[in-house]
Amino acid sequence: MTMSSKNPKAPEVSRRRARNSLSHEEILEAALKMTEADGLAQLSMPALARNLGCAVMSIYKYFRNKDALLDALAHRVMRDLHRRLPPAGDGDWDVELVAYFTAYRDLMEDTPAYREVVLYASTSVVRAALTPAQWRRLDTGIGLLHRAGLPLSDAVRVYNVCYNFTRAYVAYEHTVRAAASNRPDTEGAAEDPLDGAEYPLLAALPDPTAAIDINEDGFRLSLELLTAGISRTFGIPLTA
Known part of the structure; x- marks a missing residue:
């Protein structure tokens, strides 16, 4: 009986990449893709090493710890995306404020890595990664409110509220x-109509869940309500 040179039941041996074949940029690119796919919370040095097919210690040759990796990742994200988020314009403060934070929301919605860094990285990591263009954007954003008549300290407080509301x-x-x-996908499933006698207002709506939905129209209305509140609180007139 002839023995086959291949044993189909033999365990597979994971193939490791060649020694010294990693690079700083390759590690960062892999970390970026993992962040976009799985979120920043799932990014770890062991998971990154498995993704790259290398030993964890190989990554530590380039990044001394996870904080160093996050710093580099934040710099990469900020560097690549700042051009897509221009500074505030010089139009009416309330119109510009709504446009400013709407653009900020849109960028976070469209770019998973940016959203993950801005939402879940520490403030110190985000601050260290701010580019000159983003510092200018922050300056002009606060300037919108300062130009409208708010003292600088109040302009900073109001900007902070709008920024954190958007996040x-x-x-x-x-x-x-x-x-x-x-x-599970329930699209097309019939919903039982609400009893008009018990819920007269909700039963009259095409979609009663609109009252608890979350969408772009609701975000824009929220910003408009914020600007109205800013106007009343600080005595600066609305222009829109």
Whole structure:
């Protein structure tokens, strides 16, 4: 009986890449793709090493720890994307403020890596990665409110509220969509109509869940309500 040179039951040996074949840029690119696919919370040195087919210690030759990797990742994301987010214009403050933060939300919605870094990286990591263009954008954003008549300290406080509202809205949108994508598809399933006698207002709506939905129209209205509140609180007139 002739023995085959191949044993189909033999365990597979994972193939490791050649020694010294890694590069700083390749590691960073792999970290970026993992962040876009799985989120920043899932990025770890062991997971990155498995993705690259190398030992964890090979990565530590280029990045001394995860914080160093996150710093480099944040710099990469900020460097690549700052051109897509221009500074605020010199139009009416309330119109420009809505446009400014709408563009910010759109960028986070369209670019997973940017969203993950801005939402989930530490403030110190994000601050260290700010480019001169982004510092200018921040300066002009605060300038919108300062030019409208707010003292600089109040302009900073109001900007901070709008900034964190935008981040929170995007984070919630992302959470809702991620949860929906993990549920079974029920598209086309008939919903039982609400009892008009018990719920007269909701039953009159084409879609009663519109009251608890989250969408772009709701975000824009939120910004408009914020600007109206800023106007009343600080006594600066709306122009829109």
